[in-house]
Amino acid sequence: MNSTDKGINENIALNVPEKTILFEIAWEVCNQVGGIYTVIRSKVPSVIQKWGKDNYFLVGPYFAEQAAAHFDPATDFSTPIGKAVLKMQERGFDVYYGQWIVSGRPNVVLFNPYSVYDKLGEIKHFLWQDFHISMPGNDELLDKVAAFGYQVKEFFHYLCSTKFCEGPVITHFHEWMAGLPIPGIRKENLNIKIVFTTHATLLGRYLAMNDHRFYDHLPFYNWEAEATKFNVKSIAEIERASAHGAHVFTTVSEVTGKECTHLLGRTPDMILPNGLNIRRFEALHQIQNQHVQVKEQIHDFVMGHFFQSYSFDLDKTLYFFTSGRYEYHNKGYDLTLEALARLNWKMQQANSDMTVVSFFITKRPFYTFNPDVLHSKAQIEDVRGVCEEIKQQVGKQLYTKITSSDGPYQFPDLSALVDDYLRLKLRRNVQSWKTHQLPKIVTHTLIDDAKDEILNFLRTANLVNNRHDKVKVVYHPDFISTSNPLFKMDYNQFVRGCHLGIFPSMYEPWGYTPLECLASGLPSITSDMAGFGDYVVKEVSGNDAKGLYIINRRGRDFYEVAEDLANKLFAFVQMSRRERIALRYRCEEASLHFDWSNLGKYYDDAYNLVIER
Known part of the structure; x- marks a missing residue:
């Protein structure tokens, strides 16, 4: 056993409360x-290893489409939880008991909100009368949350x-939905110990999207007025009631902890x-091979998308990417774009022989794939298909020509081994594929193209x-x-094939994307405004x-930060292949933390x- 494995096993042996049931x-x-x-799914194996399968249960909503892929119904209802589920069913509740089809196969109880x-x-x-939580009508999510919450409370009422x-x-x-x-x-004084974790406050997310000095102004917001303004008052009330009702209130980062203090009115007890589950990502000595594949x-x-217009050396091409929900300022897309524009200029000035292809992976309303992008993809597949035909024909005829020759050995003219039909077919395919138009910057036809902030920046720059x-x-x-x-x-495959992830968020309670990069052996850039980045600065030495x-x-100027980010990107571009490979292995090793x-x-x-308590 190496020292790393020993450390992990010692951590697993940490004490958890004895003879305790955890939901x-x-x-x-x-x-x-x-x-x-x-968060929940990846944590399951380590939790079961500590608590045992019989002392750990998960509770969630039942939606038939999702359950079909994730849920395996139980056949044995002899356990106390199984008997409680049967009793709930007798009372008319549409409740399901079984296992979640993920690593560890934990026991789950699912409630159908619609029932x-x-x-x-x-x-x-009663939510309004007892707790002053206002729940408007005709809000699909709030209706489901209210119905689910009622059933969960009744379930624990019955157990007790x-x-x-x-x-x-x-x-x-x-989170507030649960x-x-x-x-x-x-209120019913049930003999249950309650921990509540908020992974982000919804009000904070809205405020950060609309106020670039969100953290400076945080102590001065009137939560009720702001929640009403953004039409999220019900959710804010649920968050506050959950935070104040818990015996132990927690959040995921110190960054979000400050948010909770001012917007929820309670400072978290713990972070x-x-x-x-890093083991799920581990590739060990295969990490470089997987990257190459x-x-x-x-x-x-990239060949299908760009090479119909012009080509560049793929051996000297780096793939950068950013991803996440579409929050232009919160996710730092604005900063990433500004830094990429500056990187483009720096590489041109330095006469760099490298090329960077930067992917923006997010979710926006669109009609369909851009037909030109799909057409180019189909055409290069046709070119590849003809090349494969030619390869097979040349291979077969070369073998025949060499082995059947009676005279002294001479290497034959390979072009003479290709039929005129295949020559013509390849020529036509290549000519129909090539174009003088620039490669598209967006792969889909967006519904609101003219107002898209990413597209507008790219056009302006x-x-x-x-x-x-x-x-x-x-x-x-x-x-x-x-x-x-x-x-x-x-x-996850796509991430492994890239060279660098870029996530310089302005507002990010935690931020899984750079952590997923790390687990895949991929270096990444994030900001100290993200919970993950803040944690790394304080807890991980020699992080660079x-x-x-x-x-x-x-507290820094946007353009000053953009120049800083551009310089980091330029430094990465200038690294040698050997240096980047070594960095991959250090990334994967660091991910064990x-x-x-x-x-x-x-x-x-x-x-x-x-x-x-």
Whole structure:
């Protein structure tokens, strides 16, 4: 056992409360809708290793489409939880018990929100009467959250009416969508210990999108007035009630902790940083081989997209990318674009022989793929197909020609071995593929093209994939998946094929994207305004050498930061191939710090604290 493995196993052995049952309640249990899905799912194996399968349960909503892919129904209902589920079903609740089909196969209880819609009026009435939480009508998400919260509260009410709650029971609620049962549990004085984690405040996200000096103004906001202004008052009320009702209130970073103090009116008791199941990403000595294999697939896209207009040396091409929800300022897309424009100029001035292709992967409303992009992809596939035919024909005829020759050995003229039909077919395919138009900067036809901030910057800066540009841009307004005809790979594969991730967020409670890069052996740049970046600055020594580049954005001018980021990008471009390969291995090694077997200790501390209280 090496020292790293020993350290991880020691962390797993950290104490958790004895003879205690742990429930984690989240909207993303068996329901893949956001970043918390990654938090909950990736944490499961390490939690089961500590608590045991019989002491750990997850609770979430039941949606048939999601459940079909994620949920395996139970056949044995003899456990106390199984019996409670049967009793709930007898009372008319549409509740399901089984296992989540992820690593560790944890036990889950799922409630169908729609099954109590006939009680919505009554549920909302008591939420207002008892807790002053206003729930407007005709809001689909709020209706589902209210119905789910009511059923979860009733479930724990039933459990505590038996002898189940005589032993220690911890309930850990994640985010406002799951937190609504908390005030009801406290009002009924159920013998349950409550931990609540907010992964971000919705009000904070809206404020940051509209105020570039959000953190400076944070102490002066009137939460109620601002929540009303942005039409999120109900959600803010749920967040505040959940935070104040919990025995232990936590969040994911010190950055978000300040937000909670001022917007939710309670300072978190603890910080629970987000980890990953690093073992799921590990490639060990295969990391460089995997990078090369996936990079070849990205090369295929780049050739189809750019080479019909002009070509460049793929051996001297670097792939940068940024990704996440479309929040132009919050996610730092504005800063990334400004830095790329400056990088383009720096590389031109230095007469660099390198090319950078930078991908923007986000989600925007679109009509369909850009037909020209798809057509180019199809045409280069035709060119490849004819080349394969020629390769087979030449190989076969060369072998025949060499072995059947009676005279002295002479290497034959290879072009003479190709049929005129294939010569003509290849010529026609290449001529129909080539174009004098510039490569498209966006792969889809956007619904609101004229108002898209990324596109408008690229046009204004003339960063539109000119032949002389050293930095090329591909804006892909949809998430990457294996069904995508342009890339034909999933997001994690795509990340492995790139060289650098860029995430200089202005507002980011945690930020999984740079952590996912690290786990894939990919260096990345983030900011000290992101929870992850702030954690790295304080907890990881020598972060630059480990491929964890942090941009300082606090209290600095936008253009000063953009120049700083551009210089970091330029320095990366100037690295040798050998240096980049060595950095990949250091990245993967550094990622072990963020494995749940290490960061899970913060959750253990929270559970011990809630038992003490």
